Amino acid sequence: GAGVSQSPSNKVTEKGKDVELRCDPISGHTALYWYRQSLGQGLEFLIYFQGNSAPDKSGLPSDRFSAERTGGSVSTLTIQRTQQEDSAVYLCASSPGLVNTDTQYFGPGTRLTVL
Amino acid sequence: AQSVTQPDIHITVSEGASLELRCNYSYGATPYLFWYVQSPGQGLQLLLKYFSGDTLVQGIKGFEAEFKRSQSSFNLRKPSVHWSDAAEYFCAVGAGSNTGKLIFGQGTTLQVKP
Structure with a gap:
């Protein structure tokens, strides 16, 4: 079956522009996660959606970052007024959401470069 | 707060080791x-x-790991490495009983010599 997909695979933008990154989770998965992978910072948790519960936004680095999940499926991560330090690979993962030990299935990521 | 440390940033082993x-x-x-x-x-x-x-x-691709509470460790092992095992490996801990989010270590890059 289809795995987690992300688009675009690469995004180059200028400092100060807004960007939107998209994640399509595995069908039927109720939990969706965003992580960021950057040099020097490793893999950092950003935000977590579980069903209809309020999302856990504790990992978002600033108020320039936001995410939504429409209809319990597709998610969009938005970064406003991008900065060079936002350059990273943004990874999305989904899991069945039944228990916290569920395997998270990761997408291939979106590589964001801010010039 | 939860944290994970992977002490080795880069490891090189010979194939079969x-x-x-x-x-x-x-x-x-x-x-x-x-x-x-x-x-x-x-x-x-x-x-x-x-x-x-x-x-x-036991895991996939012949890997195993052992949880040792006394040492707060969860080391990954494989008895015989294949060239295709060259990759980056991340250890992670769940952030709590009421969440599925993961806290990752910095990763270890494995290089396999022929």
Whole structure:
């Protein structure tokens, strides 16, 4: 079956522009996660959606970052007024959401470069 | 706060040699522990996980890991490394009983010599 997909695979933008990154989770998965992978910072948790519960936004680095999940499926991560330090690979993962030990299935990521 | 330390940033082993990648965690209760692998250009793939029961966990691709509470460790092992095992390996701990989010270590890059 289809795995987690992300688009675009690469995004180059200028400092100060807004960007939107998209994640399509595995069908039927109720939990969706965003992580960021950057040099020097490793893999950092950003935000977590579980069903209809309020999302856990504790990992978002600033108020320039936001995410939504429409209809319990597709998610969009938005970064406003991008900065060079936002350059990273943004990874999305989904899991069945039944228990916290569920395997998270990761997408291939979106590589964001801010010039 | 929960944290994960992978002391080795880079490891080189010869093909056919044994492998051990170290992982130490900080967590107040019984942790949920995971090892993921990221091959070049690929997404992260789960190798194995521990959350209860037998402390020696078997995973895919011939990997295993042992949970040692006394040492706060969850080291990954493989008896004989193949060239295709060259990748980056991440240890992670679950951030708490009421969430599925993961706290990752910095990763260990494995190079395999022919």
